């Protein structure tokens with residue numbers, strides 16, 4: 279069956295299937311309320327996103343008649359005397375529906391050309407784009423491939439941990455894209471280092487951003503190993519190390535211990551600083 283292309287918004291509102299649904303609908307399922315019947319005819323697409331903030335989960339749904347997209351979410355709200363579980367359904371704008379339609383193609387193994395990638399970043403809220411891509415990353419990572427360079431660029435200007443998690447999940451499914459992801463990781467790690475150094479009034483370690491993790495390791499040791507020789511890490515350095523380790527661990531599919539060991543290199547003082555972040559049997563082992 280062909281997937282219908284989303285029509286302009288005014289037509290979607292007169293859709294025989296989803297037209298009866300309001301643009302934004304909250305339903306108190308904890309008290310027995312339910313959505314209008316048309317809700318059940320919308321087609322869920324992608325894997326549901328896990329909880330974020332107050333949301334238990336969310337998933338996009340597409341009208342099989344007009345192609346309009348809806349954003350469904352489930353938010354538990356336990357307060358007062360009763361169960362106030364709420365579900366929310368929001369009709370997404372026509373432009374959003376058109377872009378999402380490309381991200382949820384009928385045949386995920388042969389996705390259509392996504393068009394200009396920049397438009398997705400300009401037209402969609404970042405959270406929504408990340409959820410859409412995240413809901414496809416495990417089953418159809420190829421859909422993400424054209425987005426990786428822009429996602430990596432956004433790592434440079436945004437501290438959104440969601441991008442790091444998404445790229446990590448992507449990497450774990452498409453090993454051959456490892457170089458793109460690693461460049462993004464190295465770039466962001468350097469940005470973390472520069473940020474903390476700038477806050478402490480230090481000159482940044484490097485003016486250009488590294489292109490791979492090994493290069494970042496060299497820059498990291500240049501900037502930090504000398505300080506490690508002076509003794510225990512300063513409060514600034516503790517924050518830097520904690521953020522860096524958290525960032526590395528966000529790429530769960532990417533063997534964080536190897537990444538940390540690569541930063542430590544042969545530096546004994548750095549091993550003393552960072553060893554606590556490694557599993558016990560890794561902490562004392564010199565790098566081979």
Ligand SMILES: [Zn+2]
Nearest residue numbers: 293296341344
């Ligand atoms: Zn419709």
